[in-house]
Amino acid sequence: MLAAKSKRFFKKALIKTSILRAASRFSPPAAAILAYHSVVENPDLTDYFLGASRSLADFEKHVEILALKFSPVTIAEVAAFAASGRPLPRHAVAVTFDDGFADNHDIALPVLARFGVPATFYIMFNSVETGTLPWYCRIRFAFHTTKIPQWTHPQSGRIYNLTLPGDRQDAMQSAWDRGAALTGRVQDEFIDQIERSLETDPTRAHADHGLMMTWDQVRALKNAGHTIGAHTLSHPNVSQVTPEEARHEIAGSKQKLEEKIAQPIEHFSYPHPALNPHWSPQTLQILKESGFQSAVLTTPGPVRPNDGPLVMKRLTVPAHPDQFTWNLQVALLGH
Numbered sequence: 001m002l003a004a005k006s007k008r009f010f011k012k013a014l015i016k017t018s019i020l021r022a023a024s025r026f027s028p029p030a031a032a033i034l035a036y037h038s039v040v041e042n043p044d045l046t047d048y049f050l051g052a053s054r055s056l057a058d059f060e061k062h063v064e065i066l067a068l069k070f071s072p073v074t075i076a077e078v079a080a081f082a083a084s085g086r087p088l089p090r091h092a093v094a095v096t097f098d099d100g101f102a103d104n105h106d107i108a109l110p111v112l113a114r115f116g117v118p119a120t121f122y123i124m125f126n127s128v129e130t131g132t133l134p135w136y137c138r139i140r141f142a143f144h145t146t147k148i149p150q151w152t153h154p155q156s157g158r159i160y161n162l163t164l165p166g167d168r169q170d171a172m173q174s175a176w177d178r179g180a181a182l183t184g185r186v187q188d189e190f191i192d193q194i195e196r197s198l199e200t201d202p203t204r205a206h207a208d209h210g211l212m213m214t215w216d217q218v219r220a221l222k223n224a225g226h227t228i229g230a231h232t233l234s235h236p237n238v239s240q241v242t243p244e245e246a247r248h249e250i251a252g253s254k255q256k257l258e259e260k261i262a263q264p265i266e267h268f269s270y271p272h273p274a275l276n277p278h279w280s281p282q283t284l285q286i287l288k289e290s291g292f293q294s295a296v297l298t299t300p301g302p303v304r305p306n307d308g309p310l311v312m313k314r315l316t317v318p319a320h321p322d323q324f325t326w327n328l329q330v331a332l333l334g335h
């Protein structure tokens with residue numbers, strides 16, 4: 001029974017693969033950009049505040065697959081392809097990381113080095129500068145660990161019953177929605193207020209781990225040949241804040257990172273903590289004026305020659321290596 005089942009599975013997989021091969025001969029050129037956040041030994045231990053971590057074991061397989069079956073390229077190469085159609089090798093894939101978690105340096109870097117795969121690390125300036133978890137992680141931590149039975153939203157006044165999982169999830173989402181539209185000090189105060197009202201201790205979320213990179217670690221990534229990019233100062237949704245705030249977050253993170261890294265910062269990743277859309281014609285204009293050469297979105301999809309370098313789509317990364325390969329193959333067909 002099992003044998004017959006697995007035979008059917010392999011037959012299906014074979015058919016799928018040969019269809020993909022045939023289709024790839026006729027498909028227009030496309031590139032893929034992978035969006036990682038963090039790579040840890042055991043995601044189960046950190047997922048309640050980091051979210052979207054991949055395990056070291058899966059990441060090693062991903063990078064090996066990239067090195068063997070695809071053409072790893074830099075974000076600048078994909079940007080040139082998106083801007084003017086400059087040719088890329090077949091099956092070109094760029095690896096990116098958002099936020100600036102310490103595991104990018106401690107765990108991902110040695111794997112990338114072993115397989116010779118380049119990556120781009122988009123740094124959320126304030127978190128690395130202060131060693132504090134990004135605010136959206138602090139909210140996740142607060143709502144997952146609080147023992148307080150109910151929470152009143154400070155703006156809407158709605159009362160959430162935190163003993164009900166659905167209500168707890170809604171409360172967390174409403175806090176993310178609010179935080180995504182705030183920047184800087186006002187955002188800090190909002191997050192502090194949540195931690196106070198939920199009686200959670202934010203140091204517990206990062207004291208043991210040293211979760212953000214230090215500037216020396218960011219410079220080590222640069223010195224290893226990887227690209228450093230900007231991811232704003234305080235991680236708002238830049239299309240949901242005022243134009244002045246968006247300009248400060250976008251241009252300010254470029255300038256401050258350049259001072260820390262001592263090289264031009266030309267690549268940007270749009271934070272997308274909550275709310276839609278996460279970019280607009282106005283943010284596009286600000287990116288241009290600030291001198292960025294490329295920007296990546298969280299909108300899923302491949303990059304095609306005339307997409308434009310400031311609105312490049314990315315792929316979220318499935319954990320399982322087979323799914324990883326399949327998603328890339330499908331994306332590179334342009335779907």
Ligand SMILES: [Zn+2]
Pocket residue numbers: 098099231235271272
């Ligand atoms: Zn981010």
